[in-house]
Amino acid sequence: MGEDLLKQWNPFDIFDTEAARLDGFFSGLAEGDEEWQRPSRCAGWSVRDVLAHLAGEELYNHACLDGNVQDLLARLAREGVNGFHDFNEWSVRQRRALPVGQVLDEWRTQNGETRARMRALGRDALIDTMAGPYPVGWQTFHYDSEYATHADDVGAPVADAEADGRTLWRVAVGRFVLAEQESKAQVEQTADEIWVCADGVTTTLSYPEFVAATVGRLGPGHELDPRVAAALRCLA
Structure with a gap:
């Protein structure tokens, strides 16, 4: 899968x-x-x-x-x-x-x-x-x-013409690595957002937010639950 x-x-x-x-x-x-x-x-x-x-x-x-x-x-x-x-x-x-x-x-x-x-x-x-x-x-x-x-x-x-495609492959890599690492985060991708459940907490993220979460770059001001953020971080 x-x-x-x-x-x-x-x-x-x-x-x-x-x-x-x-x-x-x-x-x-x-x-x-x-x-x-x-x-x-x-x-x-x-x-x-x-x-x-x-x-x-x-x-x-x-x-x-x-x-x-x-x-x-x-x-x-x-x-x-x-x-x-x-x-x-x-x-x-x-x-x-x-x-x-x-x-x-x-x-x-x-x-x-x-x-x-x-x-x-x-x-x-x-x-x-x-x-x-x-x-x-x-x-x-x-x-x-x-x-x-x-x-x-x-x-x-990053040129506007490549931004969406670049985000899509990064979403795919993030999902792949989470699966590879057997993350406790449950992740489902819809047409325009990512649904995540971790430690009983559920939330939705935009594609760019999901990418940022997987690489630990959401920034201190983001409101994502720390338990979800920790479960999603799997790359650089």
């Missing part, structure tokens, strides 16, 4: 589109532009930090493709880096003193290789992950969601 949600979308095309969106945004900022220091929507990170995170994450992405995730985790543990949160913060710290152009080139090159290799493998092949062998297509959808989330975090523009 869960995988049927994703059948109509090509994860590799989406990955290319979201990477291009981020690249276009970052490339439009000059080296000393104050915009790099602007706080992003990702708590605690500036726009520059988001780029550094994306660049650093390629270390893990390539380990997945190379089949040596456990070796990478062991090496990071020896350096005092444990878990994804530590890894993300460590990746950002490692690049804060580097010229931003160098970080951009690093990310662009390494991510280009990741996207090409995953597309070449195809969606049904398996790659190594922290959770063990996992289908390439599903892993790519996880990356798609992360890239779309971070594009929104830094304010990369």
Whole structure:
């Protein structure tokens, strides 16, 4: 049932589109532009930090493709880096003193290789992950969601013509991951909203609100019951 949600979308095309969106945004900022220091929507990170995170994450992405995730985790543990949160913060710290152009080139090159290799493998092949062998297509959808989330975090523009389609695939990915994780949230999609029940609390969300809930970006002013918000958060 869960995988049927994703059948109509090509994860590799989406990955290319979201990477291009981020690249276009970052490339439009000059080296000393104050915009790099602007706080992003990702708590605690500036726009520059988001780029550094994306660049650093390629270390893990390539380990997945190379089949040596456990070796990478062991090496990071020896350096005092444990878990994804530590890894993300460590990746950002490692690049804060580097010229931003160098970080951009690093990310662009390494991510280009990741996207090409995953597309070449195809969606049904398996790659190594922290959770063990996992289908390439599903892993790519996880990356798609992360890239779309971070594009929104830094304010990369989305054309009106693509906004609705982009929201629809993100709804599908959110529903897929909730099912994959056996979330306690019951979710039903109608023509224009999402009905959710969690811990005895029921509510309806617009598609964009549901996407924001799955990635923890509803914002402090949103009135969604905390129990429902916690049950829906399943992605970046």
